[in-house]
Amino acid sequence: MKILILQTARIGDTIQTTPLFRQIRTKYPHAHITVMIRAMSEEVIKANPDVNDYIIYHEDPIFSDMIARDSDRYMNAYKEVEKLILDLRQRNFDIAYNITHSTSSALLLKLAQIPKVIGAHLSEDWQFTLRGPWTVYFFTSVLSRDYNDLNLCDIFKLYESIPEPVKELVFEVNSNAMEFTDHLFAEYHIEPEDFVVCMQLGASEANKRWPAEYFAQLGKKLHEKYKARIFLVGVPSEAELGQKFQREVPGLAIPLFGKTTIPQLAGLLKRSHLLVTNDTGTMHLASAVKCPVMLVSVGYVHFRETGPYGRGNCAIELRERSFKMDISSKSSEVHPLDRIQPEQVLKAIEWLFSMREKKQLVQHELTPDMDNVNVHISEFAPDGCLQFYPVIRREIDEKDFLRFAYRLMWLEHLNVTPHKQTEIENLHKLFQYYIAPDTKTLTMWNKEFRGSFEELAGKYKQGIHITEQLKSTITDGKIMRAREQVKLLSEIDEQIRIYGELNSYLKPITLVTKFERDNLEGSNPLELAKQTLNIYRGGYERSTLMAKKVKKCCDYLQNNENSLLE
């Protein structure tokens, strides 16, 4: 069997796809697996034993050639793509997994004439479509991130499930990389007992960066308290951030901007005791080589989705107070409570190491100095997927509650946890780290949330009823009646959409429906009606299941309230 996996995003995304590579390798041990990547990810694939071959996708030069308004360069782009398509056709792949979400990637696989595609694809009538339930989840969860409790690595790996799911990222560090680290440590007189910390100051976007000065202050504290030896890692363009760091604490850190290859960086991380980082590719590399990660999650970052994959990593984020800044204030300075402070990250690091030593999650009571932040530690949940558990003991809020109910719903709906016992273990493991709300609040959640999901289910039921009638109408050839029924369905779609807009916590379900309704395949009316029926049935199942999960979570918290408060 010949398999193609298309992952043409950035390095971090490629590393995040390595659990899927391993799942596919486990399922098809004798398959020939080829991965298509951008040049920047080449070293990641070379360090992956599950992949047989790779194709470099030169999207950036193709794009540059097209925007140049130059006939010869346009022809270069044409020739490059022609060669690529013919090469893909010649390789006769049996199946392709498309982990890239663009229409262009879907079109490329269509033109490559691969018989089976999982992920984004083009239908028989050349319309963009999604194949596979987890693909739909991936596409729609990004539009309602607050309610997504699953890490991207888990979402990707579920594109192909196996009985014993993979729980790690894969990157094999070669001996040359370890030699590089030995030389580096010798050059800077780093001894085996030294506490080695790497810091990644950059991030793909400015708003995802914790200030370099704060990194410096943290570095100073780590050095004073633990005699930490610090390396600043990153690409050459991040050297400017390193200069800011050095101005704050001259001579404290060893700058390595642009001085390491990816395998060398992996070697260094493997020998380091900690990486302090923004949300970056380096973070995923550290997770892959089992270097503990302290993620300072700032800006538009959802650590549950993109955070470090693996057990025993830490993420710190601001609580929602940051959105309640005093807009009347004339000062351009950021309020201290609206920034994660170096002291807070230091405390989180100390908690992380204490937990790693005890090999279990230890909670801490809320203290005023940590009031404005959330600290979470990663661990695999009984359902086999990664979960970030709270380190600071607090009452569970609405969003956490619903996010977790959604996790239970999706995993059951998409057949990951069909066993009730696993779900109970999930509930027990998570809720032990929260204080249960009072009975009044739980009763309100149960009534309000459950009521909304049930009402939504009612709208889907109407859709099912009308679509069943529509099928008969089409079979009987009553065109005018069919038109009226299609109009009614459009009205129901609109009601579902508006209901989702009014109650944002319903969006993970209503968005899937909208997405599926917009992506019907084919032009045969009866076939379209059948697909529509399945969409409403799916929406109905998800809504009723969510109503049940809300009730189950409320019941669990209510019955165990006393023990949770102990």
Place this chain on the structure above:
Amino acid sequence: MLDYIKEFFGGKIMRKGMRIQRTVGEIIERYGKNSPLGQWLATLPQDIPFLQEEINKHLPILDDNTPFPVQVFWYLNEVRVFGENLLREK
């Protein structure tokens, strides 16, 4: 006079700076009229510039009977749209 210039200098007058702009007719001469690309380009007006913005105006809808060169041009268009959207988001 304009007809004379057009006939004898063709796409060369469209060149600006270092950019090379050729007409579709010139591209056919260069790459051969018997290739699938040449055959499809022959169905287009010969004096239009061979540039994405111009070629896109002549692309038919994609279906199972679409000639291979059209498929490639459609793909190029998708790459461009995706890339430009990405740049806008950044």
